[in-house]
Amino acid sequence: MIKDQQYLKKIADICLSKSKKLGSTDANILVQSSVSENVNVRNKKLDGSERSENLGVVLTTYLGKKKSSIASSNLKESNLDELVNRCIETMKITPEDEYNSLPDKDLHFKGLKDLDLYDETHLSNEDKINYIKEAEEEAFSNDKIINTNGSGFGENKSNFLLANSNGFADGYKTSQFTAYCEVVSKSNGSMERDYEYTSKRFYSDILKPKQLGSIAAEHAVKKLNPQKIKSEKISLIFDKRISKNFLSIFASAISSSAIAKGTTFLKDKLNQQVFNPEINIQDHGNIRKANGSRYFDSEGIAVVNLDLIKNGILQDYLIDTYNGKKINRKSNGRASGTTNLYFQNGSKTFEDLIKSENKILYIKETIGHGTNIINGDYSVGASGMMIENGEFSYPVSEITIAGNLNNIFKNITLADDLEFNYATNSPTMMVEGMVVGGK
Amino acid sequence: MSSLLKNSELTSEKADSIVSETLNNCDDGELYIEDTKSETIVLDDNKIKSSNYTSDLGYGFRAVTGDTVAYSHSNEISEKSLKNSSENLKSTLKNNSGTYNSEIKKTNQKLYKDVDPIESKSMKSKIELLNNMNEYARSKDSSVKQVTASLLAEKKNVEIIRSGGELLSDNRPLVRINMSVMVEKNGRKETGVFGIGGRQDYDEYLKNDNWKKVCDEAFRIASTNIESKPSLAGEMKVVLGPGWPAILIHEAVGHGLEGDFNRKKTSAFHDLVGKKVASDGVTIIDDGTLDNRRGSLNIDDEGTPTERTVLIENGILKNFMQDRLNARLMNTKSTGNGRRESYKHVVMPRMRNTIMLGGSSTQEEMIKSVDKGIFAVSFGGGQVDITSGKFVFNCTEAYEIINGKIGSPIKGATLIGDGPSSLKEILMIGNDMMLDPGIGTCGKAGQGVPVGVGQPSLLINNMTVGGTQL
Numbered sequence: 001m002i003k004d005q006q007y008l009k010k011i012a013d014i015c016l017s018k019s020k021k022l023g024s025t026d027a028n029i030l031v032q033s034s035v036s037e038n039v040n041v042r043n044k045k046l047d048g049s050e051r052s053e054n055l056g057v058v059l060t061t062y063l064g065k066k067k068s069s070i071a072s073s074n075l076k077e078s079n080l081d082e083l084v085n086r087c088i089e090t091m092k093i094t095p096e097d098e099y100n101s102l103p104d105k106d107l108h109f110k111g112l113k114d115l116d117l118y119d120e121t122h123l124s125n126e127d128k129i130n131y132i133k134e135a136e137e138e139a140f141s142n143d144k145i146i147n148t149n150g151s152g153f154g155e156n157k158s159n160f161l162l163a164n165s166n167g168f169a170d171g172y173k174t175s176q177f178t179a180y181c182e183v184v185s186k187s188n189g190s191m192e193r194d195y196e197y198t199s200k201r202f203y204s205d206i207l208k209p210k211q212l213g214s215i216a217a218e219h220a221v222k223k224l225n226p227q228k229i230k231s232e233k234i235s236l237i238f239d240k241r242i243s244k245n246f247l248s249i250f251a252s253a254i255s256s257s258a259i260a261k262g263t264t265f266l267k268d269k270l271n272q273q274v275f276n277p278e279i280n281i282q283d284h285g286n287i288r289k290a291n292g293s294r295y296f297d298s299e300g301i302a303v304v305n306l307d308l309i310k311n312g313i314l315q316d317y318l319i320d321t322y323n324g325k326k327i328n329r330k331s332n333g334r335a336s337g338t339t340n341l342y343f344q345n346g347s348k349t350f351e352d353l354i355k356s357e358n359k360i361l362y363i364k365e366t367i368g369h370g371t372n373i374i375n376g377d378y379s380v381g382a383s384g385m386m387i388e389n390g391e392f393s394y395p396v397s398e399i400t401i402a403g404n405l406n407n408i409f410k411n412i413t414l415a416d417d418l419e420f421n422y423a424t425n426s427p428t429m430m431v432e433g434m435v436v437g438g439k
Numbered sequence: 440m441s442s443l444l445k446n447s448e449l450t451s452e453k454a455d456s457i458v459s460e461t462l463n464n465c466d467d468g469e470l471y472i473e474d475t476k477s478e479t480i481v482l483d484d485n486k487i488k489s490s491n492y493t494s495d496l497g498y499g500f501r502a503v504t505g506d507t508v509a510y511s512h513s514n515e516i517s518e519k520s521l522k523n524s525s526e527n528l529k530s531t532l533k534n535n536s537g538t539y540n541s542e543i544k545k546t547n548q549k550l551y552k553d554v555d556p557i558e559s560k561s562m563k564s565k566i567e568l569l570n571n572m573n574e575y576a577r578s579k580d581s582s583v584k585q586v587t588a589s590l591l592a593e594k595k596n597v598e599i600i601r602s603g604g605e606l607l608s609d610n611r612p613l614v615r616i617n618m619s620v621m622v623e624k625n626g627r628k629e630t631g632v633f634g635i636g637g638r639q640d641y642d643e644y645l646k647n648d649n650w651k652k653v654c655d656e657a658f659r660i661a662s663t664n665i666e667s668k669p670s671l672a673g674e675m676k677v678v679l680g681p682g683w684p685a686i687l688i689h690e691a692v693g694h695g696l697e698g699d700f701n702r703k704k705t706s707a708f709h710d711l712v713g714k715k716v717a718s719d720g721v722t723i724i725d726d727g728t729l730d731n732r733r734g735s736l737n738i739d740d741e742g743t744p745t746e747r748t749v750l751i752e753n754g755i756l757k758n759f760m761q762d763r764l765n766a767r768l769m770n771t772k773s774t775g776n777g778r779r780e781s782y783k784h785v786v787m788p789r790m791r792n793t794i795m796l797g798g799s800s801t802q803e804e805m806i807k808s809v810d811k812g813i814f815a816v817s818f819g820g821g822q823v824d825i826t827s828g829k830f831v832f833n834c835t836e837a838y839e840i841i842n843g844k845i846g847s848p849i850k851g852a853t854l855i856g857d858g859p860s861s862l863k864e865i866l867m868i869g870n871d872m873m874l875d876p877g878i879g880t881c882g883k884a885g886q887g888v889p890v891g892v893g894q895p896s897l898l899i900n901n902m903t904v905g906g907t908q909l
Contacts, residue, residue: 042703048508049531051524052783055514056495071493073514078446083494090490090562097486125531149705149826184705184826193705193826223827231673231909261484261585263621263628326484368831369820370853370905374621374628377851379670379905381822381831398829400853400905402672437672437853437905 003033003055005171008161011057011075015084016165019061022088026062026102027165030298031055034158039128042150044136046129061087065096102299103321107331108168109296109303116289118157118173119202128153131209135181138213144221147184149193151216154178155203168300176291177203181212185220192226194219194365199422201289219364226383226397229361229438236401236431237353237362237387243343243429244422245366246412247281249405251338251424253373254308254316256323265376265406266314274314275409278346281309283318285339292340292423296333303333308341312410342425346414353415353430355390361436362387363401376405400437408434441606443472443496443598447516454521455604461502461525462602466537467763468502468528470600471740472516473782477593478557482569484585490562499782502528503764504535510785539602540767546744548737550730551638553610556592560641565590568641568650576620576654582665583658584628585621590614592641599742607742612638613733613889615878616650618657624665629850631660632819632835636877637731660817660836667850670906671839676812677854677899678805678840682873683817685894688723689793689881690821690830691858692716696725696750696758697883698765698776698788700825707828707859708756716756717862720798723751725760727775727791733877734792734891738775741786745775750793751862762788780886790881792891798868805867805898807843813852813904814838814845828858853905861899869896 008031019027034054040047056073057080068091070083123131132153139145154177161171182195196215198207207215238246250266258264266274275281285303287293296302299321306316317327320335354360363384370379383397408431415428441451454470462468473496480490497514500521509531511524572588592614599607615636622629633656635644679687692708700706708716717723727745729735736745741763749757761769762777765788778789806814816836823830832854839846874893881890 042506046507046531048510048785049527050510050512050785051527052511053513053515053520054783067489069489069491071491072495074494074496076446079494083492086492090492093563094490094566095487097488099486147703147705149703191705191707191826193824228903233909262623263585263630265628367822367824367829368833368853368855369822370831370833370851372630372851374630379833379851379853379907381829381853381855381905383829397827398855398857398903400672400831400855400903402670402851402853402905402907404907435672435907435909437855437903439674439903 002035002157002159005161008033008159008171009169012161012163012169015057015059015080016163018081018084019059019088020165022084024061024063024088024091028060028102030058030160030162032158032160034156036154036156038152038154039125039132040150040152041129041132041136042148044133044140047150049125059084059087061091062100063091065098065100066091066094067097067100068094099322099325101321102164102166103301103331105166107301109170109300111295111302113172113295115286115293117201117293119175121203123155128155132179134209135179135213138210139181139183139217142217142221144185144187144224145183145217146186149182149184151181152179162300164300170296170300172295175201177206179206179212181216183216183220185224187224190225192220192223194223199291201291205289222385223383223395226395228398229396229436231436231438233433233435235357235360236434237360238429238431239362239364240426240428242363242366243426244424247341247343247424247426249371250281251318251341254318256317256319256327258373259317260323260326263374265374269314272314273312275309275312275412277312279309279312279412280344282307282344283338283341287340290340290420292338294339297335299331299335301331301333301335303339306332338424340423342418343414343427345416345418345427348413348415350415350417350428353413353428354387358389360387361396362392378403378405378408401434402437403434441472441598441600443474443596444516449516449518449521453518454600457521457525458600459602459604461528462539464536465502465504465532465539466767467540469741471499471782472598473497473595475593475595475781476557479589479591480565480569481589482573483587485573487566487569497782500524500528501785502532504532504537506768507532507535508764508785512783541601541603543601543742544744546738548728548744550728550735550737551612554612554640555594556612556614556640557594572618572650572654575651576618576658579658582622582624583620584623587619589617597740601742607738609737611736614641614644616644616653618653620657620661622661622665627665629661629664631657631664633657633660634876634878637733638735639731663836663848664850667848669908670849670852670904671908672904672906674901674903676809677902678809678812678814679897679899680816681869681871681894681896683875683892684815685795685875685892686818686821686879687832688795688894689790689892690823691856691861692723693790693793694823694825695828695858696760698759698761698769701759702765702769705826707826711756714756715754716859717751717754718865719754720868721751721754721862721865722796724749724796725776725790725793729792732792732891733879733889734790736791739777740779741773741777743773743775743777745791748774760788760790762786778888780888784886787883789883789888790890792893794893795895797870797872797895800867800869802869802871802896805896806840806845808898809840810842812840813849814840815854823858829855830858831855851906855903855905861902864900865897866900867898871895
């Protein structure tokens with residue numbers, strides 16, 4: 001069972017009062033409790049089950065402008081004593097940093113908690129196993145599916161309390177139901193794997209098992225017997241599961257920490273054209289039941305809705321208290337990163353996009369970590385499908401795609417098929433003229 | 440007697456009896472208890488940005504029968520909590536029945552000292568070191584605009600209690616010293632990253648002002664990259680430098696030789712034991728027994744002593760890397776590759792120090808033999824798709840080779856290849872085998888574990904290089 005707010009509050013109070021007694025001027029504490037249960041099946045047979053119970057604290061103490069942190073899962077009072085002591089001792093010898101402080105009291109979250117982020121539904125292991133077996137059975141009804149890498153179902157419940165010595169103390173429960181199915185297809189000596197994944201706060205919102213299995217199977221079969229293509233400059237269409245990655249890259253490039261340090265290609269681009277004028281990007285934390293929704297960030301600051309890109313122009317950064325001070329801006333509640341980050345729908349349909357040129361490469365998967373936030377260079381391995389005259393023709397693999405994000409961002413055309421499946425969501429995306437490395 | 444349970448409400452005797460009773464009808468399993476202390480101190484943008492100390496104590500209780508694994512973990516160490524876990528394991532395995540295999544090899548292996556790297560260097564001297572690194576790196580050139588330096592130390596004590604009360608333990612120190620330098624020149628920005636580490640006290644890595652070499656190397660890479668030009672795209676010959684570029688071996692073949700993917704027949708290598716999978720002269724081992732190395736362990740996380748496992752010998756596939764579960768199901772023995780990130784994670788076959796042994800060629804000969812290609816000296820991250828065998832790497836330091844000579848540095852190059860076929864494309868093996876500096880972390884199924892790699896210079900006949908120039 002996850003611990004209730006009262007229990008978490010008790011631990012928080014113990015730590016806060018100990019740190020005050022030992023001489024800290026300010027303190028911030030997070031107490032978290034979670035329980036997750038996962039089952040895995042493989043080839044329609046139970047492969048394993050896992051139950052985890054986690055309880056832990058993270059304490060940060062301040063002495064004026066000096067700061068130090070400890071974290072622990074061992075909440076015995078004798079251990080907490082020792083740790084708080086250690087935290088205070090370290091803090092005393094750590095050099096001052098003028099930007100260290102608790103967040104601005106006026107920005108603390110004080111509103112109603114009405115976003116429906118917790119579903120108390122509990123599935124027995126039996127039900128979890130049945131769900132995921134049904135998904136695999138559906139996948140195996142496709143005769144080219146010969147094996148699975150394993151499929152799983154997970155249920156996670158958590159509760160937390162965040163408190164600081166300025167009087168903030170709040171927390172809430174969240175839930176997450178997750179299922180994935182990863183299958184292996186085989187034909188004419190070619191073997192490929194692919195997956196489908198669903199994750200929602202409410203059990204009733206996740207994909208039905210049959211959908212999960214059939215989509216995974218379809219993905220894996222479509223990849224069979226790929227060809228390698230010649231190196232060339234070609235327009236790319238990014239499948240929705242990949243196009244959202246460009247939003248994550250954008251988010252890390254406008255974090256106040258990167259902006260303050262100057263380690264991002266989007267430094268000094270505020271109020272400038274970063275995307276083409278049809279592009280709008282929003283980060284909304286208050287969407288009911290959504291994966292990325294939250295009331296406040298890890299400093300207790302209320303999350304406000306941000307229009308990050310309006311008509312292609314950069315309007316705002318993602319700001320926390322510490323880095324905000326460095327760049328002379330107030331926090332906008334993004335110490336824990338983005339919330340529900342998305343591109344607004346474009347004006348073209350998916351059909352329009354795939355028919356817009358004679359030859360387009362459709363990217364279904366990228367591998368590697370080839371994004372350089374500092375200068376915007378982007379180069380990753382990829383696989384997908386060739387589109388010829390508006391029709392998907394053959395799978396493509398073992399290629400690379402490369403470009404610079406400054407140019408990529410200005411050459412994006414979006415379809416109108418946005419869905420809120422994850423915390424970060426994008427419609428299908430076309431980017432003109434990227435370089436493919438192949439034969 | 441367990442020493443990790445010493446101050447808890449759970450007695451060793453009670454733990455033994457719950458473990459034995461729970462695992463009675465299972466093929467395998469254990470109670471894994473872990474006490475980890477870790478400390479991270481980061482200097483960023485001229486300031487000590489954070490000092491974090493973490494103390495984590497918990498257990499993971501595992502029962503295995505057939506190919507089904509039940510796992511339950513908690514950081515509440517009490518009789519009640521362990522009994523709950525026991526009930527949970529039993530309910531998963533209620534329809535299965537097995538015979539407990541109590542056989543496990545013993546060892547007196549001591550590959551690293553039982554030191555505590557967090558306590559053996561004072562906080563004051565750690566902060567001083569970071570400040571020195573920052574000042575030294577910034578003083579190297581006015582083009583240095585940003586410096587991030589960090590110190591990471593960990594002491595992980597683990598105990599494994601098996602059915603019948605057998606107790607196995609290991610105390611594992613680990614440190615890492617990292618440096619990242621950003622230089623800016625003519626409106627261009629590039630970074631260079633370097634680090635060192637292993638299973639010893641900080642001071643062992645700081646002898647002879649070694650920290651200056653870490654800064655020098657990060658600065659050198661950043662300064663090289665600032666002069667780099669865009670990379671060509673297409674198929675070409677590739678010369679790999681010695682040491683860290685062996686993460687290519689780790690990705691391209693290492694993962695595909697882990698027991699689980701082969702037992703499940705999802706690896707491109709699963710039916711190739713005894714077959715030729717690499718060029719003549721290619722010998723690849725996975726060695727958990729190198730003194731003080733980041734990937735070394737006295738015993739793995741199931742209690743099996745680590746060993747030097749030959750994976751590929753002179754081009755022929757010999758062995759997979761096994762944990763106990765996959766070894767049993769494949770009728771072989773564990774090779775001591777059963778590892779987990781922490782008590783919160785299930786055991787899987789994982790690499791330790793994966794090394795390709797040296798040959799007889801020189802790096803010069805390799806470069807001379809290439810008309811058009813690239814010379815890759817260092818890589819950032821890599822990734823592999825085990826099933827299709829495709830892998831990628833991002834070069835963090837690379838040069839073009841034109842007519843047998845090293846040319847300009849090139850930027851942002853990605854290498855992509857096919858694991859099983861690229862091993863057959865190795866044309867020359869260098870006589871300069873080198874281990875990496877001790878910074879690698881391997882990710883698999885969401886779990887990160889420290890690993891090492893090593894290799895000599897290699898000439899690969901044909902790989903696809905990704906870039907922006909056609």
